[in-house]
Amino acid sequence: xxxxxxxxxxxPTMEKGTIQKWRFTQGDAVKSGDILxxxxxxxxxxxxxxxxSGALLRILIQAGTPVTVGTPIAIVGKNDEDITPLLNQLxxxxxxxxxxxxxxxxxxxxxxxAAAVLSPSGHEEPAHQKSSPLARRIARQHHLSLASIQGTxxxxxxILRDVEAAYKSQSTRxxxxxxxxxxxxxxxxxxxxxxxxxxxxRLTAAVxxxxxxxxxxxxxxxxxxxxxxxxxxxxxxxxxSLNAFLLKIAAEAIKKNPKINTSWNTDSIIHHGSIDIxxxxxxxxxxxxxxxxxxxxxxISQISDELTSLIAxxxxxxxKPEEYNGATFTIxxxxxxxxxxxxxxxxxxxxxxxxxxxxxxxxxLDKEENDTLTxxxxxxxxxxxxxxxxDGADAARFMRDLKRMVENPLFILM
Amino acid sequence: MALLTFRDALNQxxxxxxxxxxxxxxxxxxxxxxxxxxxxxxGLLDKYGPSRVIDTPITEEGFTGVGIGAAMAGMRxxxxxxxxxxxxxxxxxxxxxxxxxxxMSGGQFTLPIVFRGPNGPAEYLSSQHSQALQSMxxxxxxxxxxxxxxxxxxxxxLKSAIRDDNPxxxxxxxxxxxxxxxxxxxxxxxxxxxxxxxxxxTDVTIVxxxxxxxxxxxxxxxxxxEDISAEVIDLRSLRPLDETTVFESVRKxxxxxxxxxxxxxxxxxxxxGCRVSQECFDFLDAPVEVINSQDxxxxxxxxxxxxxxxxxxAIIAAVRRCSYATNG
Numbered sequence: 001x002x003x004x005x006x007x008x009x010x011x012p013t014m015e016k017g018t019i020q021k022w023r024f025t026q027g028d029a030v031k032s033g034d035i036l037x038x039x040x041x042x043x044x045x046x047x048x049x050x051x052x053s054g055a056l057l058r059i060l061i062q063a064g065t066p067v068t069v070g071t072p073i074a075i076v077g078k079n080d081e082d083i084t085p086l087l088n089q090l091x092x093x094x095x096x097x098x099x100x101x102x103x104x105x106x107x108x109x110x111x112x113x114a115a116a117v118l119s120p121s122g123h124e125e126p127a128h129q130k131s132s133p134l135a136r137r138i139a140r141q142h143h144l145s146l147a148s149i150q151g152t153x154x155x156x157x158x159i160l161r162d163v164e165a166a167y168k169s170q171s172t173r174x175x176x177x178x179x180x181x182x183x184x185x186x187x188x189x190x191x192x193x194x195x196x197x198x199x200x201x202r203l204t205a206a207v208x209x210x211x212x213x214x215x216x217x218x219x220x221x222x223x224x225x226x227x228x229x230x231x232x233x234x235x236x237x238x239x240x241s242l243n244a245f246l247l248k249i250a251a252e253a254i255k256k257n258p259k260i261n262t263s264w265n266t267d268s269i270i271h272h273g274s275i276d277i278x279x280x281x282x283x284x285x286x287x288x289x290x291x292x293x294x295x296x297x298x299x300i301s302q303i304s305d306e307l308t309s310l311i312a313x314x315x316x317x318x319x320k321p322e323e324y325n326g327a328t329f330t331i332x333x334x335x336x337x338x339x340x341x342x343x344x345x346x347x348x349x350x351x352x353x354x355x356x357x358x359x360x361x362x363x364x365l366d367k368e369e370n371d372t373l374t375x376x377x378x379x380x381x382x383x384x385x386x387x388x389x390x391d392g393a394d395a396a397r398f399m400r401d402l403k404r405m406v407e408n409p410l411f412i413l414m
Numbered sequence: 415m416a417l418l419t420f421r422d423a424l425n426q427x428x429x430x431x432x433x434x435x436x437x438x439x440x441x442x443x444x445x446x447x448x449x450x451x452x453x454x455x456x457g458l459l460d461k462y463g464p465s466r467v468i469d470t471p472i473t474e475e476g477f478t479g480v481g482i483g484a485a486m487a488g489m490r491x492x493x494x495x496x497x498x499x500x501x502x503x504x505x506x507x508x509x510x511x512x513x514x515x516x517x518m519s520g521g522q523f524t525l526p527i528v529f530r531g532p533n534g535p536a537e538y539l540s541s542q543h544s545q546a547l548q549s550m551x552x553x554x555x556x557x558x559x560x561x562x563x564x565x566x567x568x569x570x571x572l573k574s575a576i577r578d579d580n581p582x583x584x585x586x587x588x589x590x591x592x593x594x595x596x597x598x599x600x601x602x603x604x605x606x607x608x609x610x611x612x613x614x615x616t617d618v619t620i621v622x623x624x625x626x627x628x629x630x631x632x633x634x635x636x637x638x639x640e641d642i643s644a645e646v647i648d649l650r651s652l653r654p655l656d657e658t659t660v661f662e663s664v665r666k667x668x669x670x671x672x673x674x675x676x677x678x679x680x681x682x683x684x685x686x687g688c689r690v691s692q693e694c695f696d697f698l699d700a701p702v703e704v705i706n707s708q709d710x711x712x713x714x715x716x717x718x719x720x721x722x723x724x725x726x727x728a729i730i731a732a733v734r735r736c737s738y739a740t741n742g
Contacts, residue, residue, distance in 0.1 A: 134668050134699040153700075153738055160668060160699040161738070 002077025002086050003052050006129070007061075008156070009069045009148050010039055010046040015266055017041050018066040019048075019073065028056045030076060037063075037073075051156060052076040057083050060090070068267070069147045070129055131158035138163045141194070143201045195286040206346050210264075211387040214343050217399045219406040221359060221377045227409050242359075243279055243333055244304035245409070250354060251275045251295035252412050253402040254329060260398050261328045262389045263349040269389050270349075278327030278347060279307065281314045288314050289347060291327045335359060341380035351386040352395070354402075379406075415598055421591040423565035424454045424530075427572035428492065430601060432462055435490060438576065441468045441481050442494030442531075451496045452532065452591050478504035478529070482511045482581075485527040490576060495531035498585070499543045504529075505550075512581040513556030528575045530584035533561075534625055534675055535723060537589070541711035544719070546676040548624075551583040552652045553680070558606055559652040561585040563627035565595035567650055570604025578606065585652075587625040609656035611663070615645035618733050619663040621686060622673040623649040626724050630673055633729035642737055652682050660686065661693050668699040669736045673724050678706035700736035705729060 007017050017039040024030055024037075031053040039048050058075040061067055072090055075083050129146055131139075135158045139146055142163075149166045151158035183189050192200070224245060232239040254260045254275050263270040275296040278289030290310035292303055313319045330347040335358035344355040357380040363373045381402070385395045405411045418426070432438045440446075440455055446469040449456040459467040470477040474495065481493040495501045501508070508529060515523050535544035552559045558580055562568040568586070575582035612627070613634055622630040627648050634644040645663050649656065664670045670690050674683030687702040708722040733739075 132699045133696045137696040159738055 002057060002075050002081050002083050003054075003155075004072045004086065004090070005036070005050060005052060005074040005076055007039070007067050007069050007071045007073050008048070009150065010048065011041045011044075014041040014069060015147060016066050016068050017046075019061055019063050020045060021063055022059060024056050026056055026059050030054065030056050050076070055079045055081075057081065058087075129158065130155055132160065134160050135163045138167075142167050143198060143205075193285055195283075195288075199286055202348070203345050206348055210346050210348070212346060212384050213387050213392065213395070215383045215385070215392075215395050215399050216341065217381050217383075217403055218378050219381060219403045220364070221379050221406060224406055224409055225359070225377055238301065238305070240300055240304045241307060242335075243331065244300050244307055246331055246333070246354075246356060246406075247277045247279065247292060247295050247303050247307070248298070248300045249402060249405045249409070249412060250277060250329060250331060251298075252405055253398055255296055256401045257394060257398040259390055259394045260352050260385075262351050263328070264351065264386060264388045272328040274328070276326060276328045278324070278330040278350070279311075280330065280332040280344075280347075281311055283315065283317075288319060288324055289327055289330055290314050290319055290324050330354070331356060335379065341382055343382050344384050346384055346386055351389040352398075353384045355382040355384065357381070415596040417594050418565045418569075418597040419591065420565045420568050420586070420593045420595070421452065421454055423569040423595075423597050424572055424586065425456055425458075426597070427569040427576070428455065428458060429461070431573055431576045432458065432466065435576075436466075437488065438490045438492065439466045439468060439484065440492045440494060441470060441477050441484075443470055443472055443477075443496050445469060445494050450494065452588065454586075454591070455494065474500050474503035475507055478507040479511065481527055482507055482515070482525065485512075485525050485581075486515060486523045489526075491527040492576065493527065493529045495529060497543065497588070498531055498533035498547050499545050501529065501531070501547065508551075508557070508581070508583070509554055513554050516580065517556060524579040525581045526576075526579045528572070528578075528582050528584050530572070530575075531586060532588040532591075533585040534587045535707075535712055535719070536587070537719070538714070538716060539712070540714040544712035546674075546707065548585055548652055548674075549676045549681045552682055556581070557653065558582040559585065560606055560650060561624040561652055562604075562650055563590070563622075563624050563648050565593065565597050567604050567610070567648075569597055570602055571606065571650065573601075573603045574606050577603070582606070585624055590625055593628075604650070607651045607654040607656055609650055609659040610648045611645060611659065612648050613644065613646040615643035615667065617643045617667055618669040618671060618737055619645045619647060619660070619667045620671050620673065620729065620733070621647045621649065621660055623652065623682075624675075626673045626675050629724055629726050629729060633726045633733065636726065636730055637733055640739065642733060642739065644733065649682075655682075655686070657686075657689055657693070660690065664690050664694040665697045668697055669733075670694070670698070671703040671705065671729060671732045671736060673705045673729060675707050675724055677709050678704065679709065681706055700738065703732035703736050705732055 010017065020038040020040050022037045023035050030036060030050055032051050034050055035047045036050040037048045039046050054076045056074060057077050061073040075086060077083060130151060131146055138160065144163060144166055146158055149158050149162050152162050153159040228240055228245060258271060261272045261275055274294045276291050276293045277295045278291045280287050280289050292306050295303060310323060327347060327350050329350050330353040332344045332353060333356040334342055335356055338358050340360065341357040342355050344353045346353050359377050359379050361375055362378055364376045365371050366374045383395055383399055440458060444451050445455045446459040446464060446467045455467065478493055481491040485491045512525055512527060516525050533548060534546040548559065548561060551557055560571045560575060560582060562571045572584060575584050612631060620630045620634060630646050634646050637644050645667055647660060647663055672683045672686050674681050678684060683704045683706050687704045690702050705724045705728050710722060713719050713722060
């Protein structure tokens, strides 16, 4: 039976490769162990060794074309074998993109023409890569991308030992304890919780792979506080949180600046149809970001209600994956601790995160009142952006619109 | 503890229970004067007399029906089938009467009856007398089915089966009657519906029952030499099935090999394979392996007869396959 040969990850970080030269021509006999072609990876040129034997029935990708890992590049089988069904299968869209079912792990319907799809952790999963269920589960737990793992089971199936090897090599990189860190008398060594491990892996990946840049601004919140106080005095049973206002206003500012609501996808940028904002919630050991979906279409009181229930679930660790995965924008508010201003690390797949400082009473020069000093409530906001998807001016326009609406909440309606 | 044969352990169970409860009778071909075709009922006629140990003509459907009627009327009955190959004559009685009567009478009748005898292939007996029929009985709601592999369990499970108010199909094997094992001096029972972990291990779960348990243990010993640590589970009961023990083990070892000497289609082995795939999906590092007998009537030629059945070599090969071991 003819077999599809796919582009493999020939280096641990390879996501794409370009075939430089085919060593065989169509119709040649190849056997397991032969060097099928030379592939230019992200690092160097590697020899692609085939594990299939038979006739090279079809070369699907000509030399010079870059393809993502997992893309079919050739078909090997018996001479004179009919490969039409296989070709038809390849031409159907399902062969290129894994059928995306709305699973808990991928709550957002992301449509992408590329062979790779974005998983909630921001890794790419190649299409049709054989792997055991156990290997998939363990890889998911450790936020390892199957695309970067070489399968050693039958037919290249990724099995437990492959994931363990990949995890070990990754964790040696991440965790190699430095000699300076030898525990001394009086020190306590606390093993990593699953959450701490995830935070470490995700944020290390974010900081090392995303070009971050930062914009700072100060907003006057007198109007916002007055509006909130007035509403809450009238509705003591359903008080609105300051965060609910910020989520709503951020969503409105995003509507005017849709580039903020995007995700980098290696060979494309995904513009999200829904503004899903995560709010970082501190837990005893770690943090989690429950996500309010579609903030652009919700009222502040709706957002406030949902936040209340999600934050309660977050504190008791009862959030479901679809309730914390896949934020398209994030807000982190350390104001309640008295922090005046800070910068935050981007939470992929989002492209930006807004860091919110505490409300402070400060004297400001009032231009309309002949430069007299008057006391106002202000807050410092810092936006961290991914420069691959957002340029400085985009971020600045977003901050300008955000400031206008925070200072004049009625502008939300305009 | 005394070393007893499987046969004597069964005999002890019958004797102890008959002494305990005068409502117990044994009925079947050659069970009384000849002491049983395989001597499992040895001495019972002398001790309990012909009203409780009853020889019958060669009429499986008849005496099985008599047994079921006696159980409905208040006796506690043990029906011995000379072999399970002959039980097919009595299948209608078992399926339609024994398995259904308690249910269809709305609980007015209980059916305290045990159907026991040797099941599965022995040697040189050809197709009609070498059949492992556990799948057929385990298929039927209303029946319990047990299949011990040690003298200890044979005695303990037979006592539980006799005391049970539901029909229990009790599978023995001709080649197992001379197996010996330790049996406690004091009285005990083994509850129906619990599996036993015969050997703890970390790399693969081997599941079997009845006679092939011997192959499973031999294979596990061989595999240990290759540094493959097998956990071996003896199901002991086929219905109800102790799935929890199997699932817990597979979730630990991530691999599962099942051995069942019945034919593969709709067998206990393939059923467990399906259940493991459903309940342990995210824990499996390899497809579940099921080793059944070949899907053919048993050949008479001895070489082919052995080749048609599960073997130590086949188990080792399956374990290597699902462990991705190099010499697999």
